[in-house]
Amino acid sequence: MQLYVFPPSPNSLRCQAVANQAGIELELIPVDLPGGAQMNDEFVALNPNHKIPTLVDNDFVLWESTAIMLYLAQKGPGASLISEDLKERVTVAQWVSWTTAHWGPACRIFAFENLIKKILSIGDPDPAELARGKEEFALFGAVLNDHLKGRDTLVGSSVSLADHAAVSWLVHAEAAGLPLDGYDEITRWSGNILGTDAWQQALATIPGQ
Ligand SMILES: N[C@@H](CCC(=O)N[C@@H](CS)C(=O)NCC(=O)O)C(=O)O
Structure with missing residues:
Protein backbone atom coordinates (compact mmCIF):
# COMPACT_ATOMS: atom_id res chain seq x y z
CA MET A 1 0.00 0.00 0.00
CA LEU A 81 -8.10 -1.01 16.66
CA ILE A 82 -11.87 -1.24 16.39
CA SER A 83 -13.67 -2.22 19.58
CA GLU A 84 -16.20 -5.06 19.48
CA ASP A 85 -18.42 -3.00 21.78
CA LEU A 86 -20.98 -0.85 19.92
CA LYS A 87 -20.98 1.99 22.46
CA GLU A 88 -17.18 2.16 22.42
CA ARG A 89 -17.14 2.14 18.60
CA VAL A 90 -19.57 5.04 18.30
CA THR A 91 -17.80 6.96 21.06
CA VAL A 92 -14.59 6.63 19.05
CA ALA A 93 -16.53 8.00 16.06
CA GLN A 94 -17.74 10.85 18.28
CA TRP A 95 -14.18 11.92 19.19
CA VAL A 96 -12.93 11.54 15.62
CA SER A 97 -15.81 13.73 14.37
CA TRP A 98 -15.21 16.21 17.18
CA THR A 99 -11.56 16.42 16.19
CA THR A 100 -12.49 17.11 12.56
CA ALA A 101 -15.18 19.64 13.42
CA HIS A 102 -13.79 21.47 16.47
CA TRP A 103 -10.43 20.47 17.96
CA GLY A 104 -8.46 20.33 14.70
CA PRO A 105 -9.76 23.69 13.42
CA ALA A 106 -8.96 25.34 16.79
CA CYS A 107 -5.37 23.99 16.76
CA ARG A 108 -4.98 24.73 13.03
CA ILE A 109 -5.40 28.47 13.65
CA PHE A 110 -2.19 28.46 15.73
CA ALA A 111 -0.36 26.15 13.31
CA PHE A 112 -1.22 28.41 10.38
CA GLU A 113 -0.53 31.75 12.06
CA ASN A 114 2.64 30.82 13.98
CA LEU A 115 4.20 28.05 11.90
CA ILE A 116 2.98 27.73 8.32
CA LYS A 117 3.09 31.48 7.62
CA LYS A 118 6.72 31.50 8.77
CA ILE A 119 7.66 28.44 6.66
CA LEU A 120 5.98 29.87 3.55
CA SER A 121 7.14 33.45 4.25
CA ILE A 122 3.61 34.79 3.86
CA GLY A 123 3.52 37.37 6.61
CA ASP A 124 3.26 37.78 10.36
CA PRO A 125 0.67 36.12 12.61
CA ASP A 126 -2.65 37.96 12.57
CA PRO A 127 -3.52 38.99 16.17
CA ALA A 128 -7.26 38.81 15.44
CA GLU A 129 -6.93 35.22 14.23
CA LEU A 130 -4.81 34.29 17.26
CA ALA A 131 -7.45 35.81 19.55
CA ARG A 132 -10.10 33.74 17.77
CA GLY A 133 -7.83 30.69 18.17
CA LYS A 134 -7.55 31.32 21.93
CA GLU A 135 -11.32 31.42 22.30
CA GLU A 136 -11.78 28.20 20.33
CA PHE A 137 -8.93 26.50 22.13
CA ALA A 138 -10.31 27.48 25.55
CA LEU A 139 -13.68 25.97 24.67
CA PHE A 140 -12.56 22.69 23.14
CA GLY A 141 -9.33 22.29 25.13
CA ALA A 142 -11.41 22.33 28.32
CA VAL A 143 -13.66 19.58 26.92
CA LEU A 144 -10.64 17.39 26.15
CA ASN A 145 -8.79 18.19 29.38
CA ASP A 146 -11.84 17.45 31.56
CA HIS A 147 -12.57 14.19 29.76
CA LEU A 148 -8.99 12.99 30.27
CA LYS A 149 -9.10 13.32 34.08
CA GLY A 150 -8.40 9.83 35.42
CA ARG A 151 -8.03 8.36 31.93
CA ASP A 152 -5.05 7.33 29.78
CA THR A 153 -7.01 7.02 26.53
CA LEU A 154 -10.05 8.80 25.15
CA VAL A 155 -12.28 5.73 24.85
CA GLY A 156 -12.04 2.40 26.69
CA SER A 157 -8.65 1.26 27.88
CA SER A 158 -6.65 0.94 24.66
CA VAL A 159 -5.30 3.50 22.22
CA SER A 160 -7.93 4.00 19.51
CA LEU A 161 -8.51 6.06 16.39
CA ALA A 162 -9.89 8.73 18.71
CA ASP A 163 -6.49 9.17 20.38
CA HIS A 164 -4.62 9.08 17.06
CA ALA A 165 -6.89 11.69 15.51
CA ALA A 166 -6.93 14.13 18.44
CA VAL A 167 -3.25 13.83 19.37
CA SER A 168 -2.09 14.47 15.81
CA TRP A 169 -2.83 18.18 16.35
CA LEU A 170 -0.35 18.24 19.25
CA VAL A 171 2.65 16.99 17.27
CA HIS A 172 3.75 20.56 16.54
CA ALA A 173 2.31 22.05 19.74
CA GLU A 174 5.45 23.96 20.70
CA ALA A 175 6.32 25.32 17.25
CA ALA A 176 2.68 26.26 16.66
CA GLY A 177 2.50 28.03 20.05
CA LEU A 178 -0.54 26.12 21.26
CA PRO A 179 -1.65 27.70 24.56
CA LEU A 180 -1.34 24.48 26.58
CA ASP A 181 -0.47 26.06 29.94
CA GLY A 182 -2.89 24.74 32.54
CA TYR A 183 -4.10 21.87 30.35
CA ASP A 184 -2.17 19.32 32.40
CA GLU A 185 -4.32 16.33 31.46
CA ILE A 186 -3.87 17.00 27.74
CA THR A 187 -0.11 17.35 28.24
CA ARG A 188 0.08 14.07 30.21
CA TRP A 189 -2.06 12.13 27.74
CA SER A 190 -0.40 13.49 24.59
CA GLY A 191 3.07 12.76 26.00
CA ASN A 192 2.03 9.14 26.55
CA ILE A 193 0.35 8.66 23.16
CA LEU A 194 3.10 10.40 21.18
CA GLY A 195 5.62 8.31 23.11
CA THR A 196 4.17 5.01 21.85
CA ASP A 197 6.17 3.03 19.27
CA ALA A 198 3.44 3.65 16.69
CA TRP A 199 3.88 7.43 17.00
CA GLN A 200 7.66 7.39 17.44
CA GLN A 201 8.01 5.44 14.18
CA ALA A 202 5.68 7.88 12.41
CA LEU A 203 7.49 10.95 13.77
CA ALA A 204 10.86 9.48 12.72
CA THR A 205 9.77 9.83 9.07
CA ILE A 206 9.74 13.65 9.31
CA PRO A 207 12.98 14.82 7.69
CA GLY A 208 15.39 16.27 10.27
CA GLN A 209 13.80 14.41 13.23
N1 LIG B 1 -9.88 16.56 5.58
C1 LIG B 1 -8.64 16.16 4.98
C2 LIG B 1 -7.64 17.32 5.11
C3 LIG B 1 -6.41 17.06 4.30
C4 LIG B 1 -5.58 18.33 4.17
O1 LIG B 1 -6.02 19.43 4.52
N2 LIG B 1 -4.38 18.17 3.61
C5 LIG B 1 -3.54 19.32 3.37
C6 LIG B 1 -2.20 19.15 4.09
S1 LIG B 1 -2.41 18.92 5.84
C7 LIG B 1 -3.24 19.42 1.87
O2 LIG B 1 -2.98 18.42 1.24
N3 LIG B 1 -3.26 20.62 1.30
C8 LIG B 1 -2.90 20.84 -0.08
C9 LIG B 1 -3.95 21.62 -0.85
O3 LIG B 1 -5.02 21.89 -0.31
O4 LIG B 1 -3.67 21.97 -1.99
C10 LIG B 1 -8.11 14.89 5.66
O5 LIG B 1 -8.43 14.67 6.85
O6 LIG B 1 -7.39 14.11 5.00
Whole structure:
Protein backbone atom coordinates (compact mmCIF):
# COMPACT_ATOMS: atom_id res chain seq x y z
CA MET A 1 0.00 0.00 0.00
CA GLN A 2 1.19 3.48 -0.84
CA LEU A 3 0.37 6.53 1.27
CA TYR A 4 0.91 9.93 -0.32
CA VAL A 5 2.03 12.22 2.48
CA PHE A 6 3.45 15.57 3.39
CA PRO A 7 5.76 14.27 6.13
CA PRO A 8 5.09 16.90 8.86
CA SER A 9 1.31 16.94 8.28
CA PRO A 10 -0.83 15.81 11.26
CA ASN A 11 -3.24 14.26 8.73
CA SER A 12 -0.46 12.10 7.28
CA LEU A 13 1.08 11.22 10.63
CA ARG A 14 -2.17 9.98 12.20
CA CYS A 15 -2.58 7.49 9.32
CA GLN A 16 1.01 6.36 9.67
CA ALA A 17 0.60 5.88 13.43
CA VAL A 18 -2.51 3.73 12.86
CA ALA A 19 -0.67 1.65 10.23
CA ASN A 20 2.21 1.14 12.64
CA GLN A 21 -0.15 0.04 15.43
CA ALA A 22 -2.01 -2.27 13.04
CA GLY A 23 1.21 -3.84 11.73
CA ILE A 24 0.92 -2.51 8.18
CA GLU A 25 3.99 -1.47 6.26
CA LEU A 26 3.23 1.52 4.06
CA GLU A 27 5.26 2.83 1.18
CA LEU A 28 5.36 6.56 1.87
CA ILE A 29 5.31 8.82 -1.18
CA PRO A 30 6.12 12.41 -0.23
CA VAL A 31 4.19 15.12 -2.07
CA ASP A 32 5.91 18.50 -2.26
CA LEU A 33 3.00 20.71 -1.17
CA PRO A 34 4.97 23.99 -1.00
CA GLY A 35 6.17 23.23 -4.56
CA GLY A 36 2.59 22.59 -5.73
CA ALA A 37 3.07 18.88 -6.56
CA GLN A 38 -0.47 18.16 -5.34
CA MET A 39 -1.76 19.96 -8.45
CA ASN A 40 0.00 17.58 -10.86
CA ASP A 41 -2.39 15.73 -13.18
CA GLU A 42 -1.15 12.37 -11.90
CA PHE A 43 -1.94 13.25 -8.27
CA VAL A 44 -5.26 15.01 -9.01
CA ALA A 45 -6.36 11.84 -10.81
CA LEU A 46 -5.96 10.05 -7.47
CA ASN A 47 -7.43 12.79 -5.31
CA PRO A 48 -9.46 15.50 -7.04
CA ASN A 49 -9.32 17.57 -3.82
CA HIS A 50 -5.53 17.74 -4.35
CA LYS A 51 -4.87 16.87 -0.72
CA ILE A 52 -2.71 14.45 1.18
CA PRO A 53 -3.00 11.94 2.72
CA THR A 54 -4.18 9.68 -0.09
CA LEU A 55 -3.98 5.89 0.12
CA VAL A 56 -3.55 3.51 -2.80
CA ASP A 57 -4.12 -0.20 -2.21
CA ASN A 58 -3.71 -1.80 -5.64
CA ASP A 59 -6.72 -0.48 -7.61
CA PHE A 60 -8.44 0.99 -4.54
CA VAL A 61 -7.88 4.69 -3.84
CA LEU A 62 -9.00 6.34 -0.60
CA TRP A 63 -8.76 9.93 0.61
CA GLU A 64 -9.65 11.72 3.87
CA SER A 65 -7.43 10.79 6.78
CA THR A 66 -10.29 9.61 9.01
CA ALA A 67 -11.45 7.13 6.34
CA ILE A 68 -7.87 6.02 5.73
CA MET A 69 -7.38 5.42 9.48
CA LEU A 70 -10.56 3.34 9.56
CA TYR A 71 -9.40 1.25 6.59
CA LEU A 72 -5.93 0.65 8.00
CA ALA A 73 -7.29 -0.19 11.45
CA GLN A 74 -9.33 -3.05 10.01
CA LYS A 75 -6.90 -4.22 7.37
CA GLY A 76 -3.84 -4.94 9.49
CA PRO A 77 -2.56 -8.27 10.75
CA GLY A 78 -2.03 -6.72 14.21
CA ALA A 79 -4.62 -6.30 16.93
CA SER A 80 -7.75 -4.61 15.61
CA LEU A 81 -8.10 -1.01 16.66
CA ILE A 82 -11.87 -1.24 16.39
CA SER A 83 -13.67 -2.22 19.58
CA GLU A 84 -16.20 -5.06 19.48
CA ASP A 85 -18.42 -3.00 21.78
CA LEU A 86 -20.98 -0.85 19.92
CA LYS A 87 -20.98 1.99 22.46
CA GLU A 88 -17.18 2.16 22.42
CA ARG A 89 -17.14 2.14 18.60
CA VAL A 90 -19.57 5.04 18.30
CA THR A 91 -17.80 6.96 21.06
CA VAL A 92 -14.59 6.63 19.05
CA ALA A 93 -16.53 8.00 16.06
CA GLN A 94 -17.74 10.85 18.28
CA TRP A 95 -14.18 11.92 19.19
CA VAL A 96 -12.93 11.54 15.62
CA SER A 97 -15.81 13.73 14.37
CA TRP A 98 -15.21 16.21 17.18
CA THR A 99 -11.56 16.42 16.19
CA THR A 100 -12.49 17.11 12.56
CA ALA A 101 -15.18 19.64 13.42
CA HIS A 102 -13.79 21.47 16.47
CA TRP A 103 -10.43 20.47 17.96
CA GLY A 104 -8.46 20.33 14.70
CA PRO A 105 -9.76 23.69 13.42
CA ALA A 106 -8.96 25.34 16.79
CA CYS A 107 -5.37 23.99 16.76
CA ARG A 108 -4.98 24.73 13.03
CA ILE A 109 -5.40 28.47 13.65
CA PHE A 110 -2.19 28.46 15.73
CA ALA A 111 -0.36 26.15 13.31
CA PHE A 112 -1.22 28.41 10.38
CA GLU A 113 -0.53 31.75 12.06
CA ASN A 114 2.64 30.82 13.98
CA LEU A 115 4.20 28.05 11.90
CA ILE A 116 2.98 27.73 8.32
CA LYS A 117 3.09 31.48 7.62
CA LYS A 118 6.72 31.50 8.77
CA ILE A 119 7.66 28.44 6.66
CA LEU A 120 5.98 29.87 3.55
CA SER A 121 7.14 33.45 4.25
CA ILE A 122 3.61 34.79 3.86
CA GLY A 123 3.52 37.37 6.61
CA ASP A 124 3.26 37.78 10.36
CA PRO A 125 0.67 36.12 12.61
CA ASP A 126 -2.65 37.96 12.57
CA PRO A 127 -3.52 38.99 16.17
CA ALA A 128 -7.26 38.81 15.44
CA GLU A 129 -6.93 35.22 14.23
CA LEU A 130 -4.81 34.29 17.26
CA ALA A 131 -7.45 35.81 19.55
CA ARG A 132 -10.10 33.74 17.77
CA GLY A 133 -7.83 30.69 18.17
CA LYS A 134 -7.55 31.32 21.93
CA GLU A 135 -11.32 31.42 22.30
CA GLU A 136 -11.78 28.20 20.33
CA PHE A 137 -8.93 26.50 22.13
CA ALA A 138 -10.31 27.48 25.55
CA LEU A 139 -13.68 25.97 24.67
CA PHE A 140 -12.56 22.69 23.14
CA GLY A 141 -9.33 22.29 25.13
CA ALA A 142 -11.41 22.33 28.32
CA VAL A 143 -13.66 19.58 26.92
CA LEU A 144 -10.64 17.39 26.15
CA ASN A 145 -8.79 18.19 29.38
CA ASP A 146 -11.84 17.45 31.56
CA HIS A 147 -12.57 14.19 29.76
CA LEU A 148 -8.99 12.99 30.27
CA LYS A 149 -9.10 13.32 34.08
CA GLY A 150 -8.40 9.83 35.42
CA ARG A 151 -8.03 8.36 31.93
CA ASP A 152 -5.05 7.33 29.78
CA THR A 153 -7.01 7.02 26.53
CA LEU A 154 -10.05 8.80 25.15
CA VAL A 155 -12.28 5.73 24.85
CA GLY A 156 -12.04 2.40 26.69
CA SER A 157 -8.65 1.26 27.88
CA SER A 158 -6.65 0.94 24.66
CA VAL A 159 -5.30 3.50 22.22
CA SER A 160 -7.93 4.00 19.51
CA LEU A 161 -8.51 6.06 16.39
CA ALA A 162 -9.89 8.73 18.71
CA ASP A 163 -6.49 9.17 20.38
CA HIS A 164 -4.62 9.08 17.06
CA ALA A 165 -6.89 11.69 15.51
CA ALA A 166 -6.93 14.13 18.44
CA VAL A 167 -3.25 13.83 19.37
CA SER A 168 -2.09 14.47 15.81
CA TRP A 169 -2.83 18.18 16.35
CA LEU A 170 -0.35 18.24 19.25
CA VAL A 171 2.65 16.99 17.27
CA HIS A 172 3.75 20.56 16.54
CA ALA A 173 2.31 22.05 19.74
CA GLU A 174 5.45 23.96 20.70
CA ALA A 175 6.32 25.32 17.25
CA ALA A 176 2.68 26.26 16.66
CA GLY A 177 2.50 28.03 20.05
CA LEU A 178 -0.54 26.12 21.26
CA PRO A 179 -1.65 27.70 24.56
CA LEU A 180 -1.34 24.48 26.58
CA ASP A 181 -0.47 26.06 29.94
CA GLY A 182 -2.89 24.74 32.54
CA TYR A 183 -4.10 21.87 30.35
CA ASP A 184 -2.17 19.32 32.40
CA GLU A 185 -4.32 16.33 31.46
CA ILE A 186 -3.87 17.00 27.74
CA THR A 187 -0.11 17.35 28.24
CA ARG A 188 0.08 14.07 30.21
CA TRP A 189 -2.06 12.13 27.74
CA SER A 190 -0.40 13.49 24.59
CA GLY A 191 3.07 12.76 26.00
CA ASN A 192 2.03 9.14 26.55
CA ILE A 193 0.35 8.66 23.16
CA LEU A 194 3.10 10.40 21.18
CA GLY A 195 5.62 8.31 23.11
CA THR A 196 4.17 5.01 21.85
CA ASP A 197 6.17 3.03 19.27
CA ALA A 198 3.44 3.65 16.69
CA TRP A 199 3.88 7.43 17.00
CA GLN A 200 7.66 7.39 17.44
CA GLN A 201 8.01 5.44 14.18
CA ALA A 202 5.68 7.88 12.41
CA LEU A 203 7.49 10.95 13.77
CA ALA A 204 10.86 9.48 12.72
CA THR A 205 9.77 9.83 9.07
CA ILE A 206 9.74 13.65 9.31
CA PRO A 207 12.98 14.82 7.69
CA GLY A 208 15.39 16.27 10.27
CA GLN A 209 13.80 14.41 13.23
N1 LIG B 1 -9.88 16.56 5.58
C1 LIG B 1 -8.64 16.16 4.98
C2 LIG B 1 -7.64 17.32 5.11
C3 LIG B 1 -6.41 17.06 4.30
C4 LIG B 1 -5.58 18.33 4.17
O1 LIG B 1 -6.02 19.43 4.52
N2 LIG B 1 -4.38 18.17 3.61
C5 LIG B 1 -3.54 19.32 3.37
C6 LIG B 1 -2.20 19.15 4.09
S1 LIG B 1 -2.41 18.92 5.84
C7 LIG B 1 -3.24 19.42 1.87
O2 LIG B 1 -2.98 18.42 1.24
N3 LIG B 1 -3.26 20.62 1.30
C8 LIG B 1 -2.90 20.84 -0.08
C9 LIG B 1 -3.95 21.62 -0.85
O3 LIG B 1 -5.02 21.89 -0.31
O4 LIG B 1 -3.67 21.97 -1.99
C10 LIG B 1 -8.11 14.89 5.66
O5 LIG B 1 -8.43 14.67 6.85
O6 LIG B 1 -7.39 14.11 5.00
